[in-house]
Amino acid sequence: MERINRNKLTSKNLIAIGIYNAVFFALVLIIGMIVGIVPVFYLFFYAIGSIALGPVYMLIISRSPKKGTIVISGIIQGLIWTLMGLWHMVIFTTIGGILAEIIANIGQYKKKFYMVLSFVVFILGFYGTSFGVIIFFSDYYIKLSKELGGKADYITSIVNLVHGPMGIVAFIATIIGAVIGGVFGIKLLKKHFDREELSYNG
Amino acid sequence: MIGNFQRQKSGLITLDPRIKLFHVVVTGIIFFNIESWKSMFGYILSMVLVMMALGVIGPAIKYMLLSLGLLFCYVVLPHIIDSQVIGSIGTLMFILVRFMPFCMMGTIIIRTVDVTELIGALNKLRFPRVLIVPFAVTVRFIPTIFIELKIIRDSMAIRNIQLSFYGFIRKPFRTIEYLLVPLLSRSGKIAEELAASAMTRAIDYPCKKTNLNKLYLRFIDYVYILYIIITGGMVIIWD
Numbered sequence: 001m002e003r004i005n006r007n008k009l010t011s012k013n014l015i016a017i018g019i020y021n022a023v024f025f026a027l028v029l030i031i032g033m034i035v036g037i038v039p040v041f042y043l044f045f046y047a048i049g050s051i052a053l054g055p056v057y058m059l060i061i062s063r064s065p066k067k068g069t070i071v072i073s074g075i076i077q078g079l080i081w082t083l084m085g086l087w088h089m090v091i092f093t094t095i096g097g098i099l100a101e102i103i104a105n106i107g108q109y110k111k112k113f114y115m116v117l118s119f120v121v122f123i124l125g126f127y128g129t130s131f132g133v134i135i136f137f138s139d140y141y142i143k144l145s146k147e148l149g150g151k152a153d154y155i156t157s158i159v160n161l162v163h164g165p166m167g168i169v170a171f172i173a174t175i176i177g178a179v180i181g182g183v184f185g186i187k188l189l190k191k192h193f194d195r196e197e198l199s200y201n202g
Numbered sequence: 203m204i205g206n207f208q209r210q211k212s213g214l215i216t217l218d219p220r221i222k223l224f225h226v227v228v229t230g231i232i233f234f235n236i237e238s239w240k241s242m243f244g245y246i247l248s249m250v251l252v253m254m255a256l257g258v259i260g261p262a263i264k265y266m267l268l269s270l271g272l273l274f275c276y277v278v279l280p281h282i283i284d285s286q287v288i289g290s291i292g293t294l295m296f297i298l299v300r301f302m303p304f305c306m307m308g309t310i311i312i313r314t315v316d317v318t319e320l321i322g323a324l325n326k327l328r329f330p331r332v333l334i335v336p337f338a339v340t341v342r343f344i345p346t347i348f349i350e351l352k353i354i355r356d357s358m359a360i361r362n363i364q365l366s367f368y369g370f371i372r373k374p375f376r377t378i379e380y381l382l383v384p385l386l387s388r389s390g391k392i393a394e395e396l397a398a399s400a401m402t403r404a405i406d407y408p409c410k411k412t413n414l415n416k417l418y419l420r421f422i423d424y425v426y427i428l429y430i431i432i433t434g435g436m437v438i439i440w441d
Contacts, residue, residue, distance in 0.1 A: 009332055011405045012397040018339025019393040023385060025340065026347040034367075052378050059386055063393075068332065076337050083341070084308040087230045184375060192383050193390075 013064035014072075020060045021076045027052050028126075043170035046127045047177035050119070054181030055188045057119050062189060065109035070101040070118065074125060089129045096125015116182035123178040127171070214255045218423045219315045219323040226311070228434050229303045236441040239273060242299060244440065248433040249306045252426075258313045265306050272299045317342050322413040335405070339396070347389065354384050 009017075031049040046053075060073060074097020078090030100118040107114025232245060246269050253262035276296040280289050315323075317338055324334050358365055363380060370377045 011335065011400060014332060014335040015339050015397045015400060016390075016393045018336035019343055019389050019396070020386075021336065022340045022343040022347050023389050026344055026351070030351075051374060052382060055378075055382055055386065059390075063390075072333060072336055075333060076340055079337055080340065080344075082226060083311050084304070087226055184378075188379060188383065193386070 007066055009064065009066050009068055009072075013066060013069070016063045017060060017069060017072055018076070020056055020063065021073055024053060024056045024060075024073070025077060025080055027056065043166065044173055044177075046123050047170065047173040050123045050174070050178040050181035051184060052181070053123070054119060054178070054183075054185030056185070057122065058115065058182070058185035058189050059193060061104065061109055061115065062193070067105065068101070069109075070104055070122065071097045073097060074100070074122065077126075092128040093125050096122050096128065100125070112183075112186055115186065116179055119182040119185070120175055120178040123174060123181075127174050214257065215422050215426075217256070217314075217426055218417055218419055219311075219319045220326065220417070221419075221423050221426055222311055222315060223323065223327075224427070225430055226307050228430050229307050232434055232437060233300065233303065235438050238441050239277060239296060239299070241437045241441045243269070243273060245433065245437045246299075246302055246306070248429075248437075249303055249310075252429075253306065253310060256310060256314050258310060261306075261309050261313070265302060265309075269299050269302050272296070272302075318413065319415050319417075322415050322417050325411075325413065326417055343389075343392070346392070347385070350385060350388050351381075354381060354388075357384075 028049065031052060032045065035045050035048055057073075061069060071094070074093040075090065078093035081087075081089040081093075100122040103114055103121060104118040107118075109115070236242060236245070246265070250262045250266050253259070253265075272295040276292040276299070280292050320341065321334060321338050324337070329337075355365060358380065365377070365381075
């Protein structure tokens, strides 16, 4: 009989990754529905959302602390959005996933500092998608406002707000939110899920 | 949002899922290349026709009416009422219209492609196994997660724990903990059961897996590819 390679992803790991990514995606949708009501809040979407997403991310890694877990998660998140139509998202989430994987690998999927850092990078990958769309749209906005003449000053002011201080504030808020979410996730995991951990790593 | 991934067989035509994925990419390219509302509306019309042919008639009519309403806000309303606010609202509405083809594409895929077909398509596109297995699991289980969330909310109501926006503002961490911990432990159980079930069906056996749905390109698929390319090209040239 072949020796089982303990560092390779088993089907059990793959299925666990799949299910927790379904939870991750469902949470993103729900938070999007709540936060998306106010357009300006959209910038702070992941700053608020990562408090709920942190525990899920930490649980994914604790269920399968092996090479490839985070990259696969990133690609899957992007692929689902591709199915929903937003195919440019897969680029950003994959890049975020690869970087997060490298960071988590340095910490051997255990050290808290590296875990939180990798979660921040992962979330920034998601943030990059919405940011990219805004940058693309701003040219478009400005063109439209020229067409409309003086009527669209309001829109140009929003674009300026996004490009200026607001964008930076949102970026920093996302990082802070992700740090809080990551720390909260590790705490929650210790409190509720520590006992089950052994059964999954085989 | 995401319904059950069951194939509707009532449509006039059935298409290879790979072609639908190709259509997603084309839609993305068009999104970045056209600006005028006329060509946007033309593209939406062409997609409504596709939806009708595939048998997704209800949503097709809904999207049609919605985009007509939004375009009315953008094109006609500023001429009737001359005010700055109306102009800005109209522009925002037009941005919503630009996202409409994405939503329609998503609806087409969700309503007409089931998980088996999707796995078959990804297999044919040479995706690695480490990606196909979790991806199929994710797609299959998103509706289940929503059902679980509803059950958790119900049992919270039984225990007289209110789930409100105000409560979320006051104690965000506790609210999230109440929601998340049952959900995560439930999904952990599901993962375990599913892994056992998949192993009894020889997911680990290292042979080439066959698929129930045989995928091959038929005449209608080539017609569809031509249709996509012609409508997309016309819309971009027209712009």
